[in-house]
Amino acid sequence: ELKVEQNPLFLSMQEGKNYTIYCNYSTTSDRLYWYRQDPGKSLESLFVLLSNGAVKQEGRLMASLDTKARLSTLHITAAVHDLSATYFCAVLTYNNNDMRFGAGTRLTVKP
């Protein structure tokens, strides 16, 4: 069964600092997603990663994928308050379109 582990679960950062969220998964995957969720809202797609070594950046967020290590990272650069949210990674396998989520990282950015 596909398992997805994410850490840390809680992250309190000061504005201007850098940090990394980690996402490990248990089986060969075909696609990895990062989502953002604000309280009471649905999921907003941030990144889709497919191939080994893929790196994508949008603003202060950068995601990477190492399929051999079954590891993805979401790096936050010079955090700002607007980045406060819960971040989820999700892994999809094509054979039956199984898509599972990590536990989520609740990020709080303080001034």
Place this chain on the structure above:
Amino acid sequence: DTEVTQTPKHLVMGMTNKKSLKCEQHMGHRAMYWYKQKAKKPPELMFVYSYEKLSINESVPSRFSPECPNSSLLNLHLHALQPEDSALYLCASSQTGGLTEAFFGQGTRLTVV
């Protein structure tokens, strides 16, 4: 059009009621999903439909009954629910191959009283 539309947005139902949640997408996606999300928890996979056939059923209680009448629509029929079934129900769709996003609807906030 990159939208997944869910209706209703909010639903309050009694334990003896029958109701349905609806989900629609027009992106040509052939995989559609139902997730249940409790407060401060990750989305929990309930059902997956691939090419209108049920491919995953995560041992969900029979009081939840999914239906995929065509490639654009996904329903979740609810009957005799319990208060612990109160949650945000999310629908998603994705392509069955390729580097594409999986899109989520805005969700239905369900309260069982």
